[in-house]
Structure formats: structure tokens, C-alpha cells
Amino acid sequence: MNFWANLSTGFSLLLQPQNLLATILGQLIGVIVGILPGINASMAVSILLPLSFGLPPETALMLLAGIYMGTMYGGSITSILIRVPGTSTAAVICLDGYELTRQGRAGLALGITAIGSFLAGTFALIVLMTLAPTLARAALAFAPPEYFALIFFGLLAIAGLEEGVVRGLIAGCIGLLLGTIGMDPVTGVARFTFGRIELLDGIDFVAVLIGLFAISQALMNLERIRPLEFYRGRLTGMLPRWREFKESLGAILRGSVLGTIVGILPGVGATTAAFLSYSLEARLARDKSKVGKGDLKCVAGPGSADNAAAGGSLIPMLSLGIPGSETTAVLLGVLMIYGIQPGPLLFTKHTGLVWGLIVSLWLANFLGFILATAGVRPLTQLLRLPAPVMSAFILVTGFVGAYALNNNIVDVWIALVFGILGYIMRRVNLPVAPLILGLVLGPLAEKSFRQSMALSRGDPTVFFTRPISAALLSVGLASVVLPLLWSLVKRMRRKEAQA
Amino acid sequence: MDWLKILSGLGLLSISGLWVALSLHLPFPSFARASKVGPAHFPILVASLLALLTIIWLVRESRKSPNEREVRGIHLIPWYFGYAGYLVVVPFLGFIPATFLLVVAVVGFKTRGPWAMRLSKSFLAGIIITGLEWGVFQKWLGVPLPTGILGLWGR
Numbered sequence: 188m189n190f191w192a193n194l195s196t197g198f199s200l201l202l203q204p205q206n207l208l209a210t211i212l213g214q215l216i217g218v219i220v221g222i223l224p225g226i227n228a229s230m231a232v233s234i235l236l237p238l239s240f241g242l243p244p245e246t247a248l249m250l251l252a253g254i255y256m257g258t259m260y261g262g263s264i265t266s267i268l269i270r271v272p273g274t275s276t277a278a279v280i281c282l283d284g285y286e287l288t289r290q291g292r293a294g295l296a297l298g299i300t301a302i303g304s305f306l307a308g309t310f311a312l313i314v315l316m317t318l319a320p321t322l323a324r325a326a327l328a329f330a331p332p333e334y335f336a337l338i339f340f341g342l343l344a345i346a347g348l349e350e351g352v353v354r355g356l357i358a359g360c361i362g363l364l365l366g367t368i369g370m371d372p373v374t375g376v377a378r379f380t381f382g383r384i385e386l387l388d389g390i391d392f393v394a395v396l397i398g399l400f401a402i403s404q405a406l407m408n409l410e411r412i413r414p415l416e417f418y419r420g421r422l423t424g425m426l427p428r429w430r431e432f433k434e435s436l437g438a439i440l441r442g443s444v445l446g447t448i449v450g451i452l453p454g455v456g457a458t459t460a461a462f463l464s465y466s467l468e469a470r471l472a473r474d475k476s477k478v479g480k481g482d483l484k485c486v487a488g489p490g491s492a493d494n495a496a497a498g499g500s501l502i503p504m505l506s507l508g509i510p511g512s513e514t515t516a517v518l519l520g521v522l523m524i525y526g527i528q529p530g531p532l533l534f535t536k537h538t539g540l541v542w543g544l545i546v547s548l549w550l551a552n553f554l555g556f557i558l559a560t561a562g563v564r565p566l567t568q569l570l571r572l573p574a575p576v577m578s579a580f581i582l583v584t585g586f587v588g589a590y591a592l593n594n595n596i597v598d599v600w601i602a603l604v605f606g607i608l609g610y611i612m613r614r615v616n617l618p619v620a621p622l623i624l625g626l627v628l629g630p631l632a633e634k635s636f637r638q639s640m641a642l643s644r645g646d647p648t649v650f651f652t653r654p655i656s657a658a659l660l661s662v663g664l665a666s667v668v669l670p671l672l673w674s675l676v677k678r679m680r681r682k683e684a685q686a
Numbered sequence: 687m688d689w690l691k692i693l694s695g696l697g698l699l700s701i702s703g704l705w706v707a708l709s710l711h712l713p714f715p716s717f718a719r720a721s722k723v724g725p726a727h728f729p730i731l732v733a734s735l736l737a738l739l740t741i742i743w744l745v746r747e748s749r750k751s752p753n754e755r756e757v758r759g760i761h762l763i764p765w766y767f768g769y770a771g772y773l774v775v776v777p778f779l780g781f782i783p784a785t786f787l788l789v790v791a792v793v794g795f796k797t798r799g800p801w802a803m804r805l806s807k808s809f810l811a812g813i814i815i816t817g818l819e820w821g822v823f824q825k826w827l828g829v830p831l832p833t834g835i836l837g838l839w840g841r
Contacts, residue, residue, distance in 0.1 A: 238822075238827070241827065353739055353742050353743050353746065354743065356735075356739050357698065357736065357739045357740060357743060360732055360733075360735055360736035360739060361698070361736065363732045364701070364702075364705055364729065364732050364733060364736065367705075367728065367729045367732070373718060374715045374717075374724070376712055376713055376715070376725045378708075378709075378712060378725055379705065379708055379729070402769070406762050406765050406766065406769070407762070409762070409765055409792070409796055410762055573793070573797060573807070573811075575792055575793045575795075575796035575797055575811075576793055576811045578792060578796070579788065579789040579792040579793055579811060579815055580815050582769065582788065582792065583785050583788065583789065583816070583819050584819065586772070586785075587819055587823045587829065590832075591823065591827075591829040594829070594830055596773060596776065596777060596832070600773060603766075603769060603770060603773060606766075606769075607766060610762065610766075611690065614690055615690055615691050615694050617694075633728045636723070636728065637718075637721055637723050637728070640721040640722060640723045641718075641720060641721035641723075644720060644721070644722075645720070645721055645722030645723070
């Protein structure tokens with residue numbers, strides 16, 4: 188099928204009433220989640236995942252992907268109005284966004300962020316539509332050694348680019364170890380089940396997600412409850428004048444390109460994209476004294492970059508089965524729960540689902556623009572909701588979500604154990620995303636590794652004699668070794684300077 | 687170094703050791719021997735790598751200057767125990783009474799202001815959240831939530 192036929196298949200799927208409703212609902216929930224500090228996209232997707240079990244896969248995916256896109260819009264609203272970022276991706280928007288609010292230009296800041304987000308999201312989706320099928324076609328030639336190398340690359344890249352290589356790798360290894368619980372994928376031997384029949388299929392991924400993201404975060408929110416400010420000023424002039432739009436257009440375009448590229452790289456994510464865009468705009472600013480004091484470009488650039496990164500992170504997930512961010516790692520797990528194997532075959536085996544998802548993301552992007560401009564006033568009323576009530580609501584929803592998996596309290600206990608693990612990991616600065624990726628991709632990695640070894644009759648050089656596999660392994664290793672070397676060089680320079 | 691980091695490191699080393707010990711006792715079926723890689727090899731490889739990385743992490747953390755921000759102590763232990771208590775109580779009391787009590791406790795303890803206001807707020811939140819969750823999951827989605835020993839508020 189060609190591009191236009193695929194696109195029309197996507198539209199016909201999206202226009203089915205339940206899919207349309209799921210996209211609208213997902214976007215609305217996403218914007219609300221983005222507005223409320225202390226809740227992020229991964230958490231919202233995790234606790235709402237059990238709600239989607241009764242839905243067809245495409246509807247569920249549209250709902251959850253809508254939430255992902257929506258949070259990008261919602262996060263910037265509170266950053267600009269009350270200097271409290273709803274999500275980490277919007278943290279950098281506080282700097283100049285809140286200054287614009289103090290100058291009485293909150294409407295303009297919100298408007299330009301919404302327009303930039305919409306344009307950047309659209310740009311990222313166009314790249315997704317053109318690049319992802321090509322990547323997937325190229326990856327169709329992959330045999331087990333290439334698959335193993337690809338997963339290895341993804342794991343190392345996401346671990347290496349997190350907050351410290353060693354800590355990222357530790358989290359990835361924890362995920363890989365958890366992934367070995369259950370039946371061995373090749374021989375069927377029961378491993379690390381401690382005699383429990385419930386563990387033969389492995390640890391329930393959703394219970395882990397609910398524990399790591401919902402329960403641990405809700406309890407951490409209880410630790411630092413503080414009353415939020417509430418924006419009482421007027422919101423006018425949300426649509427920028429031509430002069431203001433022209434002033435910001437360069438920043439929006441730069442943010443779109445930068446965000447998409449950063450989004451494609453596994454593990455970097457929207458927060459880094461927004462910060463990189465801010466530093467780029469600050470460097471390019473003609474009048475440096477305006478930076479940090481309400482420079483419109485420093486709001487438009489990061490506001491666009493985070494949305495573009497969200498779209499970009501879907502490219503490796505859909506085409507190669509390697510997620511580009513924490514939330515796409517969760518979405519990858521969702522696909523697997525529905526029995527859909529992410530990776531190169533997704534575009535040929537589930538064409539309708541993939542193109543339906545892409546088209547729904549564009550609609551979600553458009554709805555986000557509407558909500559972030561026309562719906563700001565009613566949506567910010569949500570900030571009146573007391574934080575303890577939010578935490579209690581998340582804890583109860585986490586319970587019901589985990590319980591609903593098998594109508595069994597054991598899953599809730601598993602979620603609680605992972606809640607404690609998630610809390611400890613956050614406290615000792617171990618990142619959570621590599622753990623999720625290790626858990627999701629671990630069994631696949633082991634299977635491909637052992638298939639490769641069977642094909643080569645136990646010769647491990649099979650991974651280095653095939654060019655694609657060797658290249659992926661080298662890039663993966665470089666993504667871990669180079670940051671380590673860089674930190675070593677920096678330390679040596681510091682010592683020299685001190686001496 | 688922070689005590690939580692030391693405990694976490696020791697925990698990770700113990701888990702790695704346990705995984706290696708358990709892997710050594712896993713059978714290696716004859717039909718899979720051609721590949722020379724059995725069910726135990728991958729877990730042993732990952733567990734060994736985890737142990738090595740944990741040691742590196744602990745050594746690096748111990749070398750950090752004391753001025754760097756230490757992790758705070760766990761203030762949340764009572765809340766985790768509270769939530770665990772909720773999980774214990776739910777099968778006996780049923781979802782509705784247990785959830786109502788959990789919400790009242792969380793909102794009541796964490797809301798500021800005079801006790802009468804806290805009480806009224808927490809009761810209102812308890813009724814709304816419990817009702818909403820029960821309505822959506824039990825009535826609308828058909829999830830059979832625990833009804834307790836009295837079997838109240840079932841389907």
C-alpha cells in the first residue's frame with residue numbers, strides 16, 4: 188500500500204466513533220494530567236491502563252497515546268501562569284514564561300506555546316510518517332543477531348543517556364533480571380518462580396508499572412504537599428499579532444527540528460529537548476539581557492521542542508520496537524499486552540493500527556492546541572483540588588487497577604512492592620526508565636541472543652561478523668563508554684586546574 | 687555515604703548472588719545444548735554484571751564529598767505500612783468501607799486547618815472517591831471488587 192492509501196486507512200479507523208471519543212478523552216485527560224503537578228504521562232498511562240483492557244487495541248492505544256501528547260500541552264500552562272511546571276518537560280518554560288506573566292503577557296505566552304507545540308507536533312508526525320516506514324522496511328532484513336544487537340543498543344543507549352551511566356545500567360540490569368522470572372522462552376524451564384504458579388508467566392508488567400509510577404509517586408507527593416498558588420489575572424491576547432508570531436517562528440522551527448531529532452534518540456526525551464532548545468535560543472538571542480526576563484523566543488522554542496520530541500520518540504518505538512522515552516517504553520509494553528509484537532513487522536502486519544495511531548496523534552495535537560488556548564481558564568480551576576485528595580485518588584485507582592488485572596489481591600501486593608522499589612530508586616537517584624525497558628525487552632533480548640547462538644552453533648563471533656549487528660553493538664557500547672571517558676577527562680582537567 | 691544507598695547496594699548484591707545461586711541449579715535440556723547457551727547463562731551474565739556495577743556505584747558514592755546533597759531519610763514508612771494495612775483489611779471489610787477509611791486517613795492527616803474542617807473535608811473526599819471508583823469499576827466496567835466477609839455492595 189502507498190502512503191495515501193495508508194493515510195486513508197488511518198483516517199477511516201480514527202473516524203469510528205469509539206476511536207474518536209478515545210482520542211478526545213485521552214487528550215483531555217493528558218492536558219489535565221499535565222496541569223496537575225506531581226502527575227506525569229507515565230503515571231497516568233499506568234493507572235488508566237486497566238481501564239483500557241476492555242477496548243480494542245487501536246482504541247486503547249489512541250486513548251493512551253492521546254494522554255501522552257496531552258501532557259505536553261498541559262505542563263506548560265502552570266509553568267507560565269504560576270511558575271509550577273506540571274511536568275518536567277515544561278520546567279524550563281517557567282524561566283521566561285512566568286516573567287511574561289508578571290509583565291501581564293500571560294495570554295501571549297500561552298498562545299505562542301500552544302501554536303509552537305501544534306506546529307512542532309505536526310512536523311514530528313510528518314517525519315514519523317515518512318521516516319518510520321522506511322526504517323521498518325530496512326529492519327525487515329534483520330535476523331536474530333541484528334535483533335539482539337538492536338535491543339542491546341536500545342538498552343545501553345537509554346541507560347547511558349540517563350542521569351549517570353552506571354546508575355542507568357544498574358536500573359537496566361534490575362529490569363533484565365526481573366524479565367528472567369517465569370518460564371524460559373526457549374526451553375520452557377521454570378526460573379526464579381519460588382514455586383508460585385502465578386509467576387510462571389513472569390511478573391505482570393501492569394502491576395510493576397502501577398507500583399513504580401502510581402503508588403510510589405502518589406506516596407512521594409504526600410511527603411511534600413504544599414498549597415499551590417492560583418492564577419487570578421486576566422487572560423487576553425492569546426492569539427499573537429503577526430509581528431510577534433514572526434519573531435517566534437524561527438525559534439519554533441528550530442525547536443521542532445531539534446526536538447524531533449532528540450526524540451528519536453533512545454532515552455533522551457522531551458525534557459532534554461526543551462532544555463537544549465532553551466540554551467540554543469539563549470545563545471542565538473541578539474539581546475542577551477532579555478533572556479530569562481520574558482524573551483518570547485525562549486518560551487516558543489522549548490514549548491515546541493518538547494512536543495516534537497514526544498512525536499519523535501514514537502519513531503524508533505513503532506519502526507524498531509525501541510522506545511525513545513519513559514512513556515513510549517510504557518506504550519511498548521501496552522502493545523505487548525495486546526499480543527502485538529512491536530518492531531519492523533508492525534507496519535506490515537498491523538498497518539491500520541499504526542496509521543490510525545499516527546492520524547489520531549495529529550488530531551490529539553490539534554485538540555491540545557484548542558484546549559491550551561480556549562480551555563485554559565476552566566482547566567486551571569483543577570489546581571484548586573487539594574493535593575492530598577489527588578494522592579488518595581491515585582492510591583485507590585492504583586489498587587483497583589492492579590486488582591482488576593486478575594481480580595486478585597496478589598497483583599496489588601506486587602504493585603506495592605514495586606511502589607517501595609520505585610520510591611527507593613528515586614531516593615537514591617536510580618532512574619526508573621531503564622528498568623521498564625529491561626523488563627519489557629529482556630525476554631526478547633534473551634530469545635534473540637539464544638537463537639543467534641543456536642544458528643551459529645554456539646559461536647559468539649556471529650554478533651561481530653555481521654555488519655549491522657556489529658555497527659549497532661559498537662554504537663551501543665560507544666554510548667556508554669564515551670560519557671564515562673568524558674567524565675574521566677573532566678575530572679582529570681579539574682585536578683590539573685586545582686594543582 | 688547515605689545509609690539508604692548502602693542498604694540498596696547490599697540489597698542489589700544479595701539479589702545478584704541469589705540469582706546466580708538459583709541459576710546454577712537450573713536444568714539444561716539436551717535438545718537446547720547445540721547453542722551452548724542454556725536457561726542459566728543469561729541470568730548469570732546479567733546478575734554478575736549487576737553485582738559489578740553495584741560495587742562500582744558504591745565505591746563512587748563513597749568517594750563523593752560530604753557536601754553533596756544526601757538523600758533524605760524515609761519519612762514515608764508509616765504511609766507504606768498504612769497502605770499495606772489497607773491491602774490486608776480490604777478482603778475482610780470489603781472495598782467500600784476500607785477505601786473510605788484510607789481516603790479519610792490520607793486527606794485528614796495531610797490537610798491543614800482546624801480539625802472540624804479537616805474532618806468534613808476528609809469525609810466528603812472519602813464519599814466522593816469511594817463512590818466514583820466503585821461506580822466506574824464495579825458498576826460500569828464490571829470489575830468484581832472485594833465485598834468482604836459480609837458480602838456487601840457486590841454486583
